Amino acid sequence: MTTISRPAERSQLYLTKITTRDLNVWYGEKQALFSVNLDIERNRVTSLIGPSGCGKSTYLRCLNRMNDVIEGCRVEGKIALDGDDVHGEDVDPVQLRARVGMVFQKPNPFPKSVWENVAYGPRIHGLATGRAELDEIVTTSLERAGLFAEVKDRLDDPGTGLSGGQQQRLCIARAIAVQPDVILMDEPCSALDPIATARIEELMEELRARYTIVIVTHSMQQAARVSQRTAFFHLGAVVEEGETGKLFTDPREERTRDYITGRFG
Amino acid sequence: MTRIVDPVLDDLRQKILRMGSLAEAILQKSLDAIFKRDAALAREVRIDDLEIDRMELAIDEAVLRALATQAPVADDLRKVVAIKMMATDIERVGDLARNIAKSALRLSEDPAGELPDGLRILADESRRILRSALDSFSQYDAKRAADVLDDDDVVDERQDDVIRNAIAGISRNPARTSQEVDFILVAKNLERVADHATNIAEDVILVTEARNVKHASKLAADPGAAEGDGDG
Ligand SMILES: Nc1ncnc2c1ncn2[C@@H]1O[C@H](COP(=O)(O)OP(=O)(O)OP(=O)(O)O)[C@@H](O)[C@H]1O
Numbered sequence: 001m002t003t004i005s006r007p008a009e010r011s012q013l014y015l016t017k018i019t020t021r022d023l024n025v026w027y028g029e030k031q032a033l034f035s036v037n038l039d040i041e042r043n044r045v046t047s048l049i050g051p052s053g054c055g056k057s058t059y060l061r062c063l064n065r066m067n068d069v070i071e072g073c074r075v076e077g078k079i080a081l082d083g084d085d086v087h088g089e090d091v092d093p094v095q096l097r098a099r100v101g102m103v104f105q106k107p108n109p110f111p112k113s114v115w116e117n118v119a120y121g122p123r124i125h126g127l128a129t130g131r132a133e134l135d136e137i138v139t140t141s142l143e144r145a146g147l148f149a150e151v152k153d154r155l156d157d158p159g160t161g162l163s164g165g166q167q168q169r170l171c172i173a174r175a176i177a178v179q180p181d182v183i184l185m186d187e188p189c190s191a192l193d194p195i196a197t198a199r200i201e202e203l204m205e206e207l208r209a210r211y212t213i214v215i216v217t218h219s220m221q222q223a224a225r226v227s228q229r230t231a232f233f234h235l236g237a238v239v240e241e242g243e244t245g246k247l248f249t250d251p252r253e254e255r256t257r258d259y260i261t262g263r264f265g
Numbered sequence: 266m267t268r269i270v271d272p273v274l275d276d277l278r279q280k281i282l283r284m285g286s287l288a289e290a291i292l293q294k295s296l297d298a299i300f301k302r303d304a305a306l307a308r309e310v311r312i313d314d315l316e317i318d319r320m321e322l323a324i325d326e327a328v329l330r331a332l333a334t335q336a337p338v339a340d341d342l343r344k345v346v347a348i349k350m351m352a353t354d355i356e357r358v359g360d361l362a363r364n365i366a367k368s369a370l371r372l373s374e375d376p377a378g379e380l381p382d383g384l385r386i387l388a389d390e391s392r393r394i395l396r397s398a399l400d401s402f403s404q405y406d407a408k409r410a411a412d413v414l415d416d417d418d419v420v421d422e423r424q425d426d427v428i429r430n431a432i433a434g435i436s437r438n439p440a441r442t443s444q445e446v447d448f449i450l451v452a453k454n455l456e457r458v459a460d461h462a463t464n465i466a467e468d469v470i471l472v473t474e475a476r477n478v479k480h481a482s483k484l485a486a487d488p489g490a491a492e493g494d495g496d497g
Pocket residue numbers: 027032050051052053054055056057058059070
């Protein structure tokens with residue numbers, strides 16, 4: 001008799017990009033995350049929402065082991081990317097951070113040219129042989145980040161000379177250039193005006209065809225607009241996770257409702 | 266804690282409650298016009314209905330503003346949407362009262378004619394159901410709203426009684442066809458009032474329990490209903 005995986009298992013395998021099991025994080029004595037269990041679905045945008053200090057950034061940093069570099073930070077529990085433990089012995093954190101890229105609240109281009117900003121990663125990761133190939137990666141990445149048309153004549157100008165919104169898209173291009181699977185964004189629009197914000201939001205919708213996106217945002221409307229799944233964090237724990245439309249019309253938990261409707265006090 | 270959205274929701278609620286009482290009053294007036302054969306009352310209904318139309322416009326405007334400025338979510342969102350839907354139903358009740366008043370005008374030309382008892386009973390039932398529906402909203406009382414949904418069948422039966430009797434009346438005395446047809450029209454309009462009251466009760470359940478019970482029994486009976494039930 002042959003065994004066939006049941007449909008439920010197959011779709012699980014297909015849907016889940018990252019699984020988090022019983023994740024606990026401490027900064028010194030202080031515990032910041034408490035037994036977090038969360039699945040991040042492939043090719044979707046997942047929003048992490050919750051009050052300041054609830055552990056959203058801490059969780060995000062666990063996904064590509066950025067907490068490793070924070071002194072006194074201790075992580076316990078299991079995070080698997082495509083089924084593989086990110087804390088596995090053979091996992092190189094630098095490689096992991098290429099696969100799971102990150103975009104920060106404040107755009108942080110290197111003080112180098114636009115071209116260099118994007119080419120740097122592929123070069124150190126050995127993704128290209130020679131200038132022509134690098135050029136191609138730079139162009140494709142800038143195109144995917146929706147920035148190429150605006151900067152194609154300024155590739156040698158400093159990245160820091162771009163507008164805030166352009167700088168943020170440059171950072172997205174930089175993350176894309178090293179061929180990630182997952183892009184983490186920690187409040188990527190909080191320093192941007194509504195137009196630049198709208199461009200990043202549209203970009204997320206395009207990018208999710210290729211990548212899995214996790215975004216931290218304090219804007220309920222942004223979470224509602226851009227994501228398919230939303231997780232609500234409170235006091236270091238996941239209170240509720242679910243389909244975004246459902247969570248914003250009929251949250252399961254009273255604490256979620258109180259937070260998204262501004263009843264928290 | 267008072268949130269910025271609270272007074273906005275409160276204002277919408279007050280507006281819809283006022284619109285609801287006006288609809289009740291105008292329905293009452295149209296029925297009085299029928300049963301008292303009062304042509305003057307019937308003519309007032311037309312003017313009163315304009316006020317309901319104006320209130321609907323005001324609510325539409327307030328709902329759009331609330332959505333744009335407050336971007337409500339969860340129960341706040343469900344309230345705003347329910348109020349918009351209720352305004353539509355209440356406005357329709359106003360139109361139905363106007364139809365009833367038209368029949369009242371015609372019937373007033375025949376002051377000697379008998380009015381069927383069944384029509385009185387139906388009128389009382391429809392009025393009571395509308396009242397219960399509006400009360401269930403003013404108290405966000407899901408239980409009361411659920412009772413309204415159960416009562417709708419009673420009205421359908423009453424309507425059928427009136428129609429059956431009117432048809433019998435026509436065959437007995439064809440000279441009174443015009444009056445009997447008006448009884449049928451009034452019954453039909455009253456049954457529709459109860460339908461709108463049912464919609465209002467369904468909106469109350471959407472607000473209080475986040476359940477959409479519209480067409481629930483119809484859809485449950487549909488053999489194709491088993492599929493496409495996931496959250497895609
Ligand atoms: N490097 C650090 N050292 C010590 N404690 C930290 C550090 N980073 C975060 N914390 C603490 O861990 C908890 C969670 O912080 P985290 O930054 O993950 O919250 P957040 O949800 O991202 O908040 P915000 O919305 O303000 O960005 C907080 O109590 C915070 O003070």
